[in-house]
Amino acid sequence: MGCRTSRLVKVATVALACGWFASHAARAADARGNFAVNGIGATSCADTVNAINHGQVAVRAELSSWLMGYISALNRVDPNTFDIVPVQSANAMTNLVVNICAKNGKAMVAGVANSIIDTLKLGAIHTSSPLVTASFGGKSVAIRETTLKRLQTYLKKHKYLSGPVDGQFGPSTQAAIKAFQVKQKLVVNSLPDAETVIQAVVVPAMKK
Numbered sequence: 032m033g034c035r036t037s038r039l040v041k042v043a044t045v046a047l048a049c050g051w052f053a054s055h056a057a058r059a060a061d062a063r064g065n066f067a068v069n070g071i072g073a074t075s076c077a078d079t080v081n082a083i084n085h086g087q088v089a090v091r092a093e094l095s096s097w098l099m100g101y102i103s104a105l106n107r108v109d110p111n112t113f114d115i116v117p118v119q120s121a122n123a124m125t126n127l128v129v130n131i132c133a134k135n136g137k138a139m140v141a142g143v144a145n146s147i148i149d150t151l152k153l154g155a156i157h158t159s160s161p162l163v164t165a166s167f168g169g170k171s172v173a174i175r176e177t178t179l180k181r182l183q184t185y186l187k188k189h190k191y192l193s194g195p196v197d198g199q200f201g202p203s204t205q206a207a208i209k210a211f212q213v214k215q216k217l218v219v220n221s222l223p224d225a226e227t228v229i230q231a232v233v234v235p236a237m238k239k
Contacts, residue, residue, distance in 0.1 A: 070097045072141030076132030079140050083129060095125040098144055105148065109155075117154035117178040117232055119162070123225035153236035154178065154228070165200035165222050172222045178232065179204075182223055185231040186211060 071079065071093050082090040098121070105115045118124055124147075131143050160177040174182075176198035186192035186207040191214075194203025200223070209221040217226050 068139065068141045072097055072101065072139070072144065074140055075136065076138045076140055076143060077136035080129060080133050080136070091125065091129075094128065094140070095121045098124055098128060101141075101144060102148065111157050112152075112155055113159050114156040114175060116148055116151040117156065117175065117181075117228050118151060118225045119173045119175065120225050150237070151229070151233055154181070154232045163198065163200060165205075167205055167221045170220060170222060172224050174200075174223045174228070178228060179223060181232050182208075182228060185235065 071090070079090065079094060083094070102116060102124070106112055109115055116124070127147050128140065128144050131147060132138065132140060135143060156175050156177045158177075160175040162173050163176050163179055165172045165174060165179075179200065180196055180198045183192055183196040183198070183204060186204070187196055189211075191211050192203060192207035194201060194207075204223075205221045208223055208227060209219060211217075211231065212219045212221070212227060215230055217230065218224070
């Protein structure tokens with residue numbers, strides 16, 4: 032299986048197959064590498080996915096809240112990091128955890144989340160970067176200006192973008208994203224959503 036993907040979940044699945052979602056040492060632990068995990072992160076993937084699949088909306092909400100809090104904590108303690116992941120959507124991040132957990136039932140939620148973050152941090156932002164709201168077709172996506180510039184740089188390099196690399200979501204960037212999404216068989220919404228950012232920013236970094 033190659034490391035080229037077409038959907039957000041497929042990005043995660045292929046990355047797992049290619050060995051990118053490996054276990055990593057904890058950033059904070061005792062001398063033996065042990066540390067306490069609290070909240071839903073301490074539950075098994077099987078139990079969490081089963082609850083969500085059976086319509087327990089509160090469990091998914093708890094997972095999403097825990098996950099974004101975990102990312103915020105890492106932003107604070109990880110050296111030289113403003114935002115450790117390039118994906119701003121809580122829903123997209125939660126989907127990644129749920130879908131990887133579904134394939135690794137015996138794993139702990141926190142372990143899967145940490146592995147996903149360790150891969151996505153290939154697109155980490157190291158200095159302060161404002162959020163840009165990209166809107167098209169009645170939908171909106173929040174993205175860091177730095178991440179949008181990286182996306183634009185990729186689109187420019189691969190001849191999708193004719194306009195400037197300026198961190199702004201203008202007509203030329205919207206058209207370039209649409210062309211890229213069509214080419215890569217992504218969901219075509221003309222927006223810099225999670226699967227587009229992962230495909231254009233994170234996946235190329237995985238290949239280096």
